[in-house]
Amino acid sequence: MRGGSSMDRKQLDTLIAQRDENRHPLAQIRRESETEFTINNHKYEVVHSFNDGFNFEEFIRRYNPALSQYDYIVGDWGYGQLRLKGFYSETRDEVKGPFITALNDYLLEDVNFGSANFVVHNLEARPVIRKASHSRSRRHSGRNRSRNNNSRSNPGRQQNSRNHDNPQHEHQNNHENETKHRNHNGNRRNHRNHAFVEQKVKPVKPSLEKRDNLVVTKEAESNNHHFIIRESKK
Template sequence: MKQLIAQRQEQRADIYKVEREDETAFTINGHQYRLVANYRDAFEPDKLGERFSTILSKYDYIVGDWGFEQLRLKGFYASSNKNAQKTQMEDAIQDYLYEYCNFGCAYFVVQNLDVRVQKSEHTNHRNRSKDHAVKRTQNKSETSHQRKQPNSNNQKKQSNRSNKKANGPQIRERKTKVNPVPVSERKGQTAVRTTKKQSQNQRFVIRHK
C-alpha cells in the first residue's frame, strides 16, 4: 500500500511542477501563487506538487497542514465571493486550523493569484439558477390559474341551479286510487242506456232523479 502511495505521489509530482521565484512567490504549472503564512517552515514545494490537484485551482486560498508526516490541502474562497458558504471563506481559515488540525501542527497558507474556475462548474451553477427561476415562474402561473378557475364540481352545481330557475318550479303529478261507488248504491242517480245509430257501442249516462 505504501509503495502504491509513493508511486502515486511521484506521478503527481511530475504533473504539477512547483517553481519558486523568491521567498513568497512561486508558480504551479505556470500559474502564480504567493505564500502568505508559513508556520514552523511547513511549506515544502516538492510536497505541495505531490499533493496538488486541479480542483484546488478554483480556490483563492489553499491551506496545507502536516499530521503524521502527511500533508493535507484544503481550499478556501475569498470573502468577496457571494456564492461561497461561510465555512469555505478565508475568514474561516483560523477556525479550520483550531478545529480540524492537530494542536500546534505546522501549516502554511498560499494565495492563488490566478484563479481558474472550471467551465463545467460555472455552467452547471448557471443552469441550476435558470432551472430554479423557470420552476418558480411555472409554480406562480399554475397557482394564479387555479385561483381564477373555479372547481368543476362547483360549476356543475351552479349550472344545475340556473337551469332549474329558468325552467320554473318543478310540479309532480300524484295519482291516487279511488274506489268508485256502484251505480245501484248511489242515491239520487240512475243509469240510462243510450245507443247511437252510427255506433254499435252502448253507453250509460248517469242522470239525477
C-alpha cells in the same frame, strides 16, 4: 492476530510513497522564486510557512485543480502526509465559506498541534460557479411541467384558476351560470307539474229565463235581502 499478517506503519508509509511517486501532476506548476510560482499561468504566492512547512515538490504532487477557485490554500503535515484545504477571502459575498478569517480556529481544531503548515495566496482566483441558479431553474421547469400535466388532466381546475386570475371574467361567468341555473330550474318545475298553466274557472249558470223546468212566481225583499222564489213547471 486475526486474518493473516498485519501491515506495520513502515510498510504503509512505503506504499504511500510509491503511490505518490507514480502520481502525475494535475496542473502545470512552475516556480518563479522562493515564494512565488504559477499554476496554469496564474500567479500564487507563499505568504506564511511555519516550521518550513511549504515543500514545492510535494505541493505539486498533492495539488488538485478544484483548489483554483479558492483565494487561499492552507497546507498542513500529519504523519508525513501533506493535506491541502481551500479558503475564500472575506470579501467574497457569493459564497458561504470557509473564509480565511477562520484560519486560527482551523489550525487549533483540525491540525495537529505544532505540526508544520503554510498558507498560499491565489492572486488570480477564478470565479465561483454557483449551482443554485441552475437548481432553481430546474425546479421552476419542474413546476411548469407539473402545472401543464395538471391542466391536461383537470381542465376544470385550469378554468377556475383562470377565473381566479381575472375577477371580472369570473363575475361574468358566475352571472351567466346563475341565469342558466334559474331558467333550467324553472323549466324543470313546469315540466314536472304540468305542460300547461292552471287557472281556476268558475262555472257559469244560464240565466233564469233560459233554465228549463223553472218558473218565477214572485220576488220579495226582507231585511235588506233580496230573494227569488222559484217553482218547478208541472
